[in-house]
Amino acid sequence: MLQVSVLRAAPEAVKQRLAKKNFKDLALVDTIVQLDDERKKLQASFDDTQAKVNAASKEIGMMMGKGDKDGAEVLKQNVATWKQTLEPLKEQMAVVEKQLADALVQLPNLPAAEVPEGKTPEENVTVRSGGNIPTLGANAVPHWDLTKKYNLIDFELGNKITGSGFPVYIGKGAKLQRALIQYFLDFNTAAGYTEYLPPFMVNAASAYATGQLPDKEGQMYHATEDDFYLIPTAEVPVTNVYRDTILKEEELPVKMTAYSPCFRREAGSYGKDVRGLNRLHQFEKVEIIQIVHPEKSYAVLEEMVAHVEKLLQSLELPYRILRLCGGDMGFASAITYDFEVYSAAQERWLEVSSVSNFENFQTNRMKCRFKGADGKTQLAHSLNGSSLALPRIVACLLENNQTDAGIELPKVLQGYFGAGMIDN
RNA sequence: GGUGAGGUGGAUGAGUGGCUGAAAUCAGUAGUUUGCUAAACUGCCGUACGGGUUAAACUGUACCGCGGGUUCGAAUCCCGCCCUCACCGCCA
Known part of the structure; x- marks a missing residue:
């Protein structure tokens, strides 16, 4: 499996080398880079929200310890709202990651420079x-x-x-x-x-x-x-x-x-x-x-x-x-x-x-x-x-x-x- | 195939709901010290994906067999699966 970082660094060069191997679906390279972009964006926003949930959960624990039940309730409400946005993000991420993985395994290895041109x-x-x-x-x-x-x-x-x-x-x-x-x-x-x-x-x-x-x-x-x-x-x-x-x-x-x-x-x-x-x-x-x-x-x-x-x-x-x-x-x-x-x-x-x-x-x-x-x-x-x-x-x-x-x-x-x- | 026990970081092994990404010990590694061999002490020591940086530092998320569930919060509770070990059965 090729590394996404290699595709990102030089997509056109990768396409040229794939062509040498008689690989047809060169657009797949761009698709993969796009999917990876999307994956990163989704993960960033998922991580941010999850971080808020984690922080709030910790705080709830401390409040409960101090007996501040009302304060804890307010935070619980917040967590519930954040978690609603988390669910769809998680699903989208799973979809994008699957697409990315499926696309990635379709790419053959890149031929070395010494490999002769030819199809048969x-x-x-x-x-x-x-x-x-x-x-x-x-x-x-x-x-x-x-x-x-x-x-x-x-x-x-x-x-x-x-x-x-x-x-x-x-x-x-x-x-x-x-x-x-x-x-x-x-x-x-x-x-x-x-x-x-x-x-x-x-x-x-x-x-x-x-x-x-x-x-x-x-x-x-x-x-x-x-x-x-x-x-x-x-x-x-x-x-x-x-x-x-x-x-x-x-x-x-x-x-x-x-x-x-x-x-x-x-x-x-x-x-x-x-x-x-x-x-x-x-x-x-x-x-x-x-x-x-x-x-x-x-x-x-x-x-x-x-x-x-x-x-x-x-x-x-x-x-x-x-x-x-x-x-x-x-x-x-x-x-x-x-x-x-x-x-x-x-x-x-x-x-x-x-x-x-x-x-x-x-x-x-x-x-x-x-x-x-x-x-x-x-x-x-x-x-x-x-x-x-x-x-x-x-x-x-x-x-x-x-x-x-x-x-x-x-x-x-x-x-x-x-x-x-x-x-x- | 049946019954029972169990799966935690390189290894051993603690941990039964928040202070645990995880004690302790060993191994590894960097350094200090004693003239060498050897020992003592101190620091560091998992992986992946992000943010950040010239590079670091720093920082977010996930991961305690795998997948799902309960919960504000799970290594810890529940369900399914996989695997390992022991004994029995069968068998080259």
């Missing part, structure tokens, strides 16, 4: 790439054939048990999941991240704090009986560790990592895009999250990008890093880097990680602050990224490393998997 994914900018795209043999097949051939994943069985998009991992397929999760977590904790195993369901307050609510309600599975949401990413429960918290400056940076299954309802498109592991309703992911001093967040962003890049390099997969253009970025993000790996049999790039700086957009909603050396309390910055999402990594590992003898695994996984090759 085609306008994202490739920052750099690495690894080698393999040349596959003539009989190479996509991963959905490989998972069947080696009996790693049964998609039809998932259909029976739950529905489409809920694959069942079997045997070496299941073990490969476990190996990847373990490796990713070890890689992250070695870099100073503390491991969390969070709840996989959250309450509405948590979903609101990280920005999933109110506007992405339909993308989450909702257990209505208890009003809990299945998490779409570990970012939600883990970032909320620091909701309503005032940290000490020396506690920053907070570095956290967590494995979780991720649940996404997203209807999505059909055909090639959702075939096999490309898009699922439930998948596994390891996430990294940092809460940092505002002056450091852009340096930390680069650090996190380099961290994920090293992880991909260790998996020996061909990858590229994109800086997302304004129109393709998420609602809460100020700047986002996407990581894609090349799926050699499908001959397409698949997104496996997204690393973002949210600046104080999430922390403002969450009220996650820190007390600086000057004793002043201010909002921290939050960042997060995937390291990594499993399904598309698995798709690429299988496709890119297929040989007639089986699927070769990168060295870093062999110890975790207990073998260097997936074969029959």
Whole structure:
């Protein structure tokens, strides 16, 4: 959530930056400033009247003590009159505050200066790439054939048990999941991240704090009986560790990592895009999250990008890093880097990680602050990224490393998997 | 799911209608003093939204789990909800 003070200070600049993010309803900025003006006016007059009531009440108490019943009666009359004006003020304030809050959560975060102009994914900018795209043999097949051939994943069985998009991992397929999760977590904790195993369901307050609510309600599975949401990413429960918290400056940076299954309802498109592991309703992911001093967040962003890049390099997969253009970025993000790996049999790039700086957009909603050396309390910055999402990594590992003898695994996984090759 | 107890500031914990935004202790912090380690003493030490100031000072309102009610006045009384703990039941 943007801070009203930022809108008030430079409404036109805010509108320009919102436009870069392809946000249409720019008049909302002026509406918010007006509502805030109104809110202030109402509060001032409410506070003044309430102050009179409080003072009179105190006096009544003293008069009663002295036995001056008549004097007290007169004051009671006054209080009664003031309170009549108080009621409508209170109601108006509630209305204005609600309008203000509703308007405020509709504004997406402002894009950083480095964010490229653009509206569609085609306008994202490739920052750099690495690894080698393999040349596959003539009989190479996509991963959905490989998972069947080696009996790693049964998609039809998932259909029976739950529905489409809920694959069942079997045997070496299941073990490969476990190996990847373990490796990713070890890689992250070695870099100073503390491991969390969070709840996989959250309450509405948590979903609101990280920005999933109110506007992405339909993308989450909702257990209505208890009003809990299945998490779409570990970012939600883990970032909320620091909701309503005032940290000490020396506690920053907070570095956290967590494995979780991720649940996404997203209807999505059909055909090639959702075939096999490309898009699922439930998948596994390891996430990294940092809460940092505002002056450091852009340096930390680069650090996190380099961290994920090293992880991909260790998996020996061909990858590229994109800086997302304004129109393709998420609602809460100020700047986002996407990581894609090349799926050699499908001959397409698949997104496996997204690393973002949210600046104080999430922390403002969450009220996650820190007390600086000057004793002043201010909002921290939050960042997060995937390291990594499993399904598309698995798709690429299988496709890119297929040989007639089986699927070769990168060295870093062999110890975790207990073998260097997936074969029959 | 049942029964009982309880939710107060960073922590412990007092407070059953006005003198309480909240005692006391601990922790934290600034300073004084004893040569260091350590201790003693003194001050400060919640959050939000306003007014005010170059910035402070100062000042108004709200907040004692959340929401509502009674009252001139509520942490304190009443109602609803949420949560925690204990025991029982069920159970991986």
